[in-house]
Amino acid sequence: MITQSVDAPAGSKSEQAYAAIKEKILAGKYTPGYRLVLAKIADDLGFSVVPVREAIRRLEAESYVTFERNVGATVAGIDPTEYLYTMQTLSIVEGAATALSAPRIMPADVARARAVNERMRECLGHFDPVQFTALNLEFHSILFENCPNPHILDLVHRGWNRLQALRSSTFSYVPGRAQQSVAEHEALLALIEGGAGPDDVEHTARAHRTATLDAYLTHTNHPTQH
Amino acid sequence: MITQSVDAPAGSKSEQAYAAIKEKILAGKYTPGYRLVLAKIADDLGFSVVPVREAIRRLEAESYVTFERNVGATVAGIDPTEYLYTMQTLSIVEGAATALSAPRIMPADVARARAVNERMRECLGHFDPVQFTALNLEFHSILFENCPNPHILDLVHRGWNRLQALRSSTFSYVPGRAQQSVAEHEALLALIEGGAGPDDVEHTARAHRTATLDAYLTHTNHPTQH
DNA sequence: CTTAGGATGATCGTATACGATTTCGTACTT
DNA sequence: AAGTACGAAATCGTATACGATCATCCTAAG
CATH class of the missing domain: 1.10.10.10 (Winged helix-like DNA-binding domain superfamily/Winged helix DNA-binding domain)
Structure with missing residues (x-):
């Protein structure tokens, strides 16, 4: 019934x-x-x-x-410190999720991710933060969605949700960071295609997000954390 | 009233x-x-x-x-896979928490941790799982509690809670692992005392937990994950 | 003997009601 | 005029009640 x-x-x-x-x-x-x-x-x-x-x-x-x-x-409140904490946490869990996911990523997935990244590159001219963010999530989702550990995957999803909530209300984008981001995406894909080890993938994925965070901190002159 | x-x-x-x-x-x-x-x-x-x-x-x-x-x-569920997922997640977040915490660890903290580890060593003869686990948590707490990021700290605490729940009902201990664990604790302390970089600390802390997980997987002949 | 169907009981899901607590405005005192 | 005490309004916190849904067992047909 x-x-x-x-x-x-x-x-x-x-x-x-x-x-x-x-x-x-x-x-x-x-x-x-x-x-x-x-x-x-x-x-x-x-x-x-x-x-x-x-x-x-x-x-x-x-x-x-x-x-x-x-x-x-x-x-919930959304002070810059909260953004920092969220990004830092996401850099860790997403880096791990991407590394665990990497061995299961098929060439077709890489092709899809590359296509998304190309659309992000096209976005750079007439920059639309909302679309760019959506594509960014789509790109990274392809890279971490094959993570076999559901707990880690859940933490990644929560991090992205929280980030979206913080961004939509408070933060703007750092000029120039978007282009750098697209380039780093390509490097990450090359690494995965080349069959790099999980440690390399994790380090690169984490560094990618850390760079975004650093750009934000520099841009806003946020007091560096201890 | x-x-x-x-x-x-x-x-x-x-x-x-x-x-x-x-x-x-x-x-x-x-x-x-x-x-x-x-x-x-x-x-x-x-x-x-x-x-x-x-x-x-x-x-x-x-x-x-x-x-x-x-x-x-x-x-909540309790199959061995759940234990694997939890340990894997904890290895990641605790490793990060320990690395972020390391620069703030004072010599007095190291001394406390070493004292706890010595009590663990004394436990090895008349082995009491409950006490050993309690001391183990105390040891690691000293190392990660100074992590400045409350989100990561929260994830670590959740992981430990979950682990405790799983262990209390299902899992026993792997013979010989306890001694190895005590030795790894000492190595970790030496690393922190020596002012090692966060990457080294993170790698070692994660490896410590991964070793426990591997010992469990080998001991129980759990099908290795991909 | 097996299995489909329906009755029964256990349990959940939510609406309503009312008591408890906080907040805020007002009047009174100093 | 400033501070305090009081009271009303707003809102939360939980008990109770009852309808909705699911699991189980019983019965009867094949």
Whole structure:
């Protein structure tokens, strides 16, 4: 028997609420500091407060929102330090995921990744941050998606999500970094094609992200961490 | 009016429920596969189902339990593959945390760590897995606790928690590995004392954990991963 | 003996209700 | 005028109730 109606969003209401709120945060409709009032959100969605509350606690566990007892939830803060921490963490887990993934990457995958990178190169002229970011994620996804360890993969996905949330609301791009990024992508692909060892792949992948972080720190004159 | 009795555990009931369930999982009272029935747990704690449900969803987000719609929650899986994934992830994040922590480690910290390691060495004769594990965590905590990035530190703590949960219910120890571990600890301390670079520290710290994983895989004839 | 079908019980999912806590504005005191 | 005390409004926290869904067992047909 078919229990799932065709047009209903999948899952329970708490899951729908989770997805809806998360999407609004990532889309920048709920900006950081925005007060998430249970009753209001419940009313907007047409649900009661219980599933909404559950969704918010889940978002809290994933650090999308901060929660204070008897006060409520607000969209999580996004100071530059947070960006630094997120990028640093992502550089580590993504580097590892890419290295673990590398032996399973087929020539066809490399070709796809290269095609994406070429589209990024074409973007450089009429620069569109949103499109460039989307292509960047697509490129790296091809490189790390074959990672056989689901825990690491999960950490990578969380890092990208968090990064997207931070970027959409606060940070702009560092001039000149995009071109460098495209070149580093090509170098990374060459390395994988050449059958480089996992240590080399990991080091290069991590360095790629670290370079982005450094560019940001230099650009914004952020106090270097100790 | 005083509504909070003096000896009550701090926080809301959902937080109490979260802590209570998590502790029972880590203590091995709820073994993997154990069925977590909302009504029963609520009854045991004297709460209603709502905060218990919230606690379980939070534990799900932290992957302590698995949840299936309209069926319920069970304590999260425990197959050898899970152990492998957890160890592999921990080797990566702990290696990074240790490397980031290394420059901030004072001679006094090294001395403390060495003292702990000596107690581990003394343990080798009359081997007590529980005590040895506790000392092992204490040793490594000294080495990674100064990591300035709270995200990475959080991942390390989660990994250790998860490992503890897995071990308490399923895995025994590999003969001979403990002695090797103590020796590797000493080598790691020497490296840090000598002011080795972060790359060296990270590599050595990761190798230490990888060696434990390999010993386990060999010992159990687990099919090697690709 | 096997298997399809349906009844029953166990459990989850969420709406509603109400008590508890915080916040904020207002009036009163000094 | 500044600070404090009080009270009302907003919001959270949880208990209860009930409908929805899934698992199990029983029955009966093949």
